[in-house]
Amino acid sequence: MTPLSAPTAPRFEHRTDGGPALGLTTVRPRLSWTVPLAPEDYRQTAYEVEIHRRDDDTERWVVESTDQVLVPWPSAPLDARESVTVRLRVRGSDWSPWSEPAQAEAGLITPTDWKARFISPVGLGGLRQPAPQLRGAIHVPGRVVKARLFATAHGLLSARLNGNPVDDTVLAPGWTSYEHRLRVRAYDVTPLIREGQNTIDVTLGNGWWRGRLGFLGQRAHYGHRLAFLGQLEVTTDDGNVHVLATDESWGARASGILMDDIYDGQTTDLRHDPAAPFDHAVEIVDADLAVLVGEDGPPMRVTETVPAQQIWRSPSGKLLIDFGQNLVGWVRLRVPASGPGEEIVVRHAEVLDAGELGVGPLRSAKATDTYYLAGTGDELLEPAFTFHGFRYAEVDGLDEIRCEDIEAIVIGSDLTRTGWFESSHEMLNQLHRNVVWGMRGNFLDVPTDCPQRDERLGWTGDIQVFSPTATYLFDTGGFLTSWLADLAAEQDASGRVPHVVPDILRSEVTTIPTAAWGDAATVVPWVLWQQTGDRGILERQFASMRTWVDHVASIAGDDLIWRGGVQYGDWLDPTAPADDPFNATSDPDVVATAHFARSADIVAQAAEALGDADAAQFYGRLAERVRAAFNAEFVAPSGRIVSDAQTVYAMALEWDLLPDARQRAAAGERLADLVRASSFRIATGFVGTPLICDALTNAGFEDLAVRLLLQTQSPSWLYPITVGATTIWERWDSLLPDGTINSNGMTSFNHYALGSVVDWVHRRVAGLAAAAPGYRAISVRPIFPSALDRCSARHRTPYGDAAVGWSRADGVVTLEVEVPVGARAEVELPGDATVTTVGHGRHRWQFVETPAEGTALHTVRDFLDDEHAWEELTRFAVDNGLVASETQLARLLAPFRDRPVAEIADAVWTRIWPSESTKAALAGLVAHYAAAASAPTRPLSAQLEDAALHV
Structure with a gap:
């Protein structure tokens, strides 16, 4: 009999960093754990939490509960800077062993916890001046027990303590809606502090605070001055705490970074004297410390290095490097000894154009890093305050480069991978890899649309359609919690949601309510709740969710039809003219009203989950009325829907907008006919793409859905792979079949939205889906496509790993299912109307596939x-x-x-x-x-x- 194992060390909120959870500003952090092994009949009946708060203060709390995901903090709230050690055990019929301990530590919680003030250099660090460096010093009289640096900036910061980086993060403090929320990171610098004199040097970059941001060419969206806020607290063995806080005692100097910009790149003069004095004054700048927040998700880091795959000369003689993968980060280049002042220029692009670097899709972004060599020997070149989206690089200033001297540095939010897929179809596997790489490149503190051109913004529509895929592939709980807090902060009092979050466009046009984009306010929290089981996200976002729906209701008026306004509709439908992506086949009023009904229904379900019966009834009734209005305005008795496009039928079918069964059947048949009429090529844009395969499958046309998925002719998901794509494109034809770049002025080769189809691949092709929030119940319902011989999916749920794999051989299909402890699976087999429910463990079924009989082709x-x-x-x-x-x-x-x-x-x-x-x-x-x-x-x-x- 399998023994009951100790649970894993508890996790605090959505933190995924290894080691202690530092800098918590949630003073009652919720706890989660998994149980790796348990007897077959195990069911948790209780858990016990042990909290060690001080040397002589240990508490134990027994809670009679079956819950193990984000359970409430049982003790008193944490004080600022307080450290705790937590372990736990669980009970079935008997108690398990205790888990390993986990440490957590509160950060600075209120403005009064700060002695530091924002400081900015005087006479240095202007908008077009070199990046400034600040220095502070502290004398530590004794052996160091603990040292913490709490830091943030107006701009980007790179800090070194006694010459060593304070940690391995990049582009700190990241990008939030700075007016409302500015993130603080707590750094454990204990190993870097020494007894005696210590210095901390901080270089400031423009970043999102002051750099060029948005396609309108504007700079300094948040302010014209760079500033740093830092508080170093060092505890010595005598119990004293020694504090270095930013104030007028700090000094400043210019650095060797002559220019830095996210879009344009970085220019660095390596001849900069490291011994130059910090002889410029700093001054305190006024700033509201009440906007300071802790980290919800992981910071940005270097996550991988990719070696050069090929080096050659272009037709014009340029030195080109192919890294074999479209990625986000920068180039690290080692150059041999040269004379001082020698110039090396590195340019970046995603594609080639007639054998040269294809910079057209970058629009005005220069994506260029320039270095002036020090001439002191071999030198290592890489930037600190920029990033690029690229597969290819062009290097000027060197006669030759060896592959071992150049590599691509991949950066991104350091998300934990939680989802995998594999099949017997290699192009489908490559599609999945492309989606993963597209997400990695665009989840850079904010879920951006693209990482390369003069944009890189948090478009709400993109993450709305992609959120189910994102939450399967990676642990995005903390990442999206932070972004949703920004969305709520940017939402105006009437409920309008800006088209990008953080909102740097600040245009009257881009705050006009827009379907699918504004609906991120309802959809993304709902998806997070479904995927992670975090009821708290519904609690925090519910006001935002309902005010969005209330505002749409006020626009729609008495007949509840959302007409006109600024609508992106089924954005980038392949039938839309290349120069007019708004002009999609699907009627924008149909798209808008369908989203209105869907969001009203989501708010009703969220209210029910939160126990708000009045709100559930109100929004449930509103959803019913909008559905009725949708039918009366847009649906014929025959089931035909206005504009007769794949997307409008997919929406109507998947969002239960057709209550009449005959209309539903007719709409499903019409959708299938439209797919046939397109010769099984995709005809949907951002809105329809996540829905089309589900709609076909649920209408009984799974074979057509699979043909659509595996199509290789343009437009299709696999066509880009036939021409070498390694990420998902913005347009179905970003690269034309003749090898030329789509020249419409809006062409990205790393744009995750159209990759949202792999959510259906996970759930129905492989057969692994959540049947209850947080995967406490798992749905196993694969469609077993004949085009595949095997298929598998694995997801690290809040309860542990769940997996489904199936294969066919000699007419026999084998299905294997793994269920984590604390969850159950509901398994449906072909031709069997019953649902089999199984508990945790590994399960296996085999059945003989009925041979496909020849079907006469009558029509x-x-x-x-x-x-x-x-x-x-x-x-x-x-x-x-x-x-x-x-x-x-x-x-x-x-x-x-x-x-x-x-x-x-x-x-x-x-x-x-x-x-x-x-x-x-x-x-x-x-x-x-x-x-x-x-x-x-x-x-x-x-x-x-x-x-x-x-x-």
């Missing part, structure tokens, strides 16, 4: 649905010049979908007028496939050998 629709028959028909039509593409053929046949299959030749003949011999050959091909489809003993692929079918 044109049947012919399109037979993948092999359709492939051969389109090949014939294209090869013989009847159509330019299979998409043209699919559209040509669309009016004939319900006609007998034998009429395909007549349909083509009446539209194209081919020769009689070609028409006869076409009719023969169709007849052959129509007959062969009902005879499965001969594989369809073998029929391609029949020479009579080829002209």
